[in-house]
Amino acid sequence: MTSLLTPKEVVNALYDAYGRHDHRAILALYCDDATHDEISQLKTKLGAVEIAAGMQRLFSWLPDIRWEVKSMIVGGDGTVAVTYVMHATAPRKNGVTEAKAISLRGVQLVEVEGGRIRHSEDYWDAATFQRQVS
DSSP: OOOOOOHHHHHHHHHHHHHHTOHHHHHHHEEEEEEEEEGGGTEEEESHHHHHHHHHHHHHHSTTOEEEEEEEEEOTTSEEEEEEEEEEEEOOOTTOOSOEEEEEEEEEEEEEETTEEEEEEEEEOHHHHHHHHO
């Protein structure tokens, strides 16, 4: 009998997959009918396939993106709260030759059920992000 991963193990595996830019591993961690809310963008991704495809696009757009986990709080209901700092280099555009560093603080809430992610939501400041990539 295979034991299920704990909520903390699932979230650690998620951030490990983020670090490896492994959208297939992200796909496997989410329930097929999971949802992910990008609160600052007022967007919801429906299903593991759409969530993983979104991350694949992000990895392509910011090829050096990485997340520095600052803290993780595990609730008794299977919810894990993660505070992080996302680091990347903004893509160059309109003749800009100097790379711009991005550093964005955020919080992600992850609801784990049966060893997989049922729902996640990400909170970060869109205005700060736009200033850094413009």
